[in-house]
Amino acid sequence: MDGQSFSAPIADVSHVRRKWLDLPYASLSPAQRLDIYSPDEGDGPFPILLYIHGGGFAFEDKRRIHLLPFLKGIERGYAVVGVDYRLSGEALFPAGIQDVKAAIRWLRANSAQYQLDGSRIAACGGSSGGNYAAMICLTDHVAELEDLSLGNPGYPCDVQAALDWYGPTDFLKMDAQLDENGYGPSHHADPDSPESMYLGAKLADVTLKVELANPMTYIHKNMPPLLIQHGRLDTLVPVQQSMIFAAKLEKYVSPDRFEFDIIEGAGHADPLFETDANMARVFSFLDRHLKAS
Numbered sequence: 001m002d003g004q005s006f007s008a009p010i011a012d013v014s015h016v017r018r019k020w021l022d023l024p025y026a027s028l029s030p031a032q033r034l035d036i037y038s039p040d041e042g043d044g045p046f047p048i049l050l051y052i053h054g055g056g057f058a059f060e061d062k063r064r065i066h067l068l069p070f071l072k073g074i075e076r077g078y079a080v081v082g083v084d085y086r087l088s089g090e091a092l093f094p095a096g097i098q099d100v101k102a103a104i105r106w107l108r109a110n111s112a113q114y115q116l117d118g119s120r121i122a123a124c125g126g127s128s129g130g131n132y133a134a135m136i137c138l139t140d141h142v143a144e145l146e147d148l149s150l151g152n153p154g155y156p157c158d159v160q161a162a163l164d165w166y167g168p169t170d171f172l173k174m175d176a177q178l179d180e181n182g183y184g185p186s187h188h189a190d191p192d193s194p195e196s197m198y199l200g201a202k203l204a205d206v207t208l209k210v211e212l213a214n215p216m217t218y219i220h221k222n223m224p225p226l227l228i229q230h231g232r233l234d235t236l237v238p239v240q241q242s243m244i245f246a247a248k249l250e251k252y253v254s255p256d257r258f259e260f261d262i263i264e265g266a267g268h269a270d271p272l273f274e275t276d277a278n279m280a281r282v283f284s285f286l287d288r289h290l291k292a293s
Helices: 065-076 095-109 128-138 171-180 194-199 207-212 240-252 276-290
Strands: 018-024 033-038 046-052 079-083 116-126 161-165 226-231 258-263
Touching (some): 033 065, 046 095, 065 079, 079 095, 116 128, 116 276, 128 226, 161 276, 171 194, 171 207, 258 276
Parallel strands (some): 046 079, 046 116, 116 161, 161 226
Antiparallel strands (some): 033 079
8 A cells, every 4th residue: 555655765863862762662572662752952741743654554664754744843842753563464453553552551651751741642644654543543442452461551542633644444445446536457455455464364355354444433523633634646545535534524523523635736645745834734733732721
């Protein structure tokens, strides 16, 4: 799914003076590590932007170049946390989501040591990371997506806001939607697609798992605020994935629970998402929900 970002370069984080890298938040896998980047000045506690990397559930890591626009949050008084999780080659759904939830619990358990405000967390991600951000936003009440044995079971895994950039929702509809847009043929339903590998079988053979991996399954009226942004010209995750998500949100929750933007002219993981103008839009949303008194 994130084939266009498999070779994304490493982000240069040398300019961030206050940082803690490769902190283990669980001990089951070497993948269970996170990085914390904090503002140079102030004692906090700082609200947290939790960056969840993409990569088709199978590739990439927390320190790739797509982290950089979120590091701008440091200048706005946020601590930015990049999290790694078990990829599909190591563990199938829902292991990655369970890992991110474990990381959130760890951040709350260790918030005082790193001057973090564990009561103000936003989950942010693009592509498969966008799927994870939406899932984290909507499923803090879903026991099947938790593994408390990963640590800190006394702490909650909820977030107070989320940003979903071009994340997939209904895997089974992606090929038809891309064909409709003139971007076919595509192969998301193939047995060796990133989505099939993530769920452990050809999508058509595990339709229940497809539903369980779809954030639309978990929409509820008390959900945290969610900002969805998707490029009109996305040739990898069709824009309809977010359009049907937004339409369902509009049907079941109040208007203050979500916002949806289509970025005209933008493809998948497009630099248009990272422009100063769009990041101002993103941070305006985050400020309203993480910094409002």
